[in-house]
Structures are given as C-alpha cells and as structure tokens.
Amino acid sequence: MKRVLSLALACAVILPFAARAQGKTDFSGTWTLDPSKSDAPMGRGGRGGGAAAGPITITQTASQLTQKRGEQTLTYTLDGSESKNQVQGRGGMQDVTSKAHWDGAKLIVETTRDMGGMSITTKETRSLSADGKEMTIENAISTPQGDLNTKQVFTKS
Numbered sequence: 001m002k003r004v005l006s007l008a009l010a011c012a013v014i015l016p017f018a019a020r021a022q023g024k025t026d027f028s029g030t031w032t033l034d035p036s037k038s039d040a041p042m043g044r045g046g047r048g049g050g051a052a053a054g055p056i057t058i059t060q061t062a063s064q065l066t067q068k069r070g071e072q073t074l075t076y077t078l079d080g081s082e083s084k085n086q087v088q089g090r091g092g093m094q095d096v097t098s099k100a101h102w103d104g105a106k107l108i109v110e111t112t113r114d115m116g117g118m119s120i121t122t123k124e125t126r127s128l129s130a131d132g133k134e135m136t137i138e139n140a141i142s143t144p145q146g147d148l149n150t151k152q153v154f155t156k157s
Contacts, residue, residue, distance in 0.1 A: 024062075025105045025127070027060055028059055029058060030055050030156070031056045031058065031155065031156055031157065032055045032155050032157050038153050039152065054069060063078055063079060065078060072087065074098075076100040079101075080101040083099070089113070096111050098111040108123065108124070108125055118144050120141065120142070121141070121142045122142075124138070125138045134156070136153050137152045138150070139151075
C-alpha cells in the first residue's frame with residue numbers, strides 16, 4: 001500500500017512537469033517566407049506582395065532562441081525574463097526590450113520600443129504545423145494610432 005501511495009505521489013509531482021516540457025516546440029532550422037500564405041510587409045501592398053528580407057535561421061536551446069535574418073540577429077531568453085536587442089528602425093538602430101514565454105506549444109514574444117516618443121508594443125505568436133514544415137508568425141502590433149495584425153508563413157528549407 002505504501003508503494004502504491006508513493007508511486008501515485010511521485011507521478012502527481014513529475015507528470016505535470018514532463019507534460020509541460022513536451023509542449024515546447026523547437027523552431028531550429030532555416031525558414032523561407034511563403035508570400036502566397038503571408039501578409040505583405042507593412043507599407044508594401046496587399047497579401048502576398050512585397051519582397052522578403054531573406055531566409056530566417058533559428059538556433060534554439062532549452063533556455064534561448066536566436067534568430068538571424070540578413071545582418072539582424074535577435075536573441076530571446078525563453079523563461080519570461082527580459083531580453084534586450086537592437087533593431088533597424090527609422091533613423092538607425094533602436095533598442096527594444098522583449099519577454100518570451102510559452103503558451104503550450106506556441107512561443108509568445110512581447111516586445112516594446114519607443115519610436116519618436118510613441119510606445120509601440122508587438123505580440124508575436126510563433127507556431128509550427130503538425131508536420132514541422134511550416135512556421136507561422138502572427139504579429140499583433142499596438143500603437144497610439146491604432147492596431148495592426150499581420151501573419152507570415154515560412155517553409156523549412
């Protein structure tokens with residue numbers, strides 16, 4: 001009886017952590033934008049239009065995700081703590097602060113930046129298709145002038 005109780009207690013403690021760990025998706029790889037399934041980059045016309053800035057290469061560990069696209073490299077810690085990066089903006093490089101956390105198998109990255117005295121927040125939701133061959137990035141951008149939602153779909157190379 002003691003063994004059964006001990007085993008049940010051990011399972012109750014261990015299984016939730018194991019299930020949570022299994023929900024974390026590995027986005028590592030090289031990804032190419034599929035314009036036919038994606039919204040155009042801001043300011044470049046309708047769905048499927050506009051030029052992509054090249055493939056995205058992602059490396060990921062249990063604690064960090066690094067994304068490289070052209071000359072731009074962004075690194076996020078995956079535990080909800082702040083990550084500091086610089087991104088190209090109007091007038092040069094801008095400092096941004098991001099927090100990344102998991103929502104099941106989806107990675108959520110919330111970023112804030114100051115653009116000309118305006119606070120801009122972006123909520124990026126990153127997910128993989130069931131077969132792991134497509135990565136979808138949905139962005140919800142909030143500015144004092146209004147909100148914008150975009151979607152980009154990438155194919156694994």
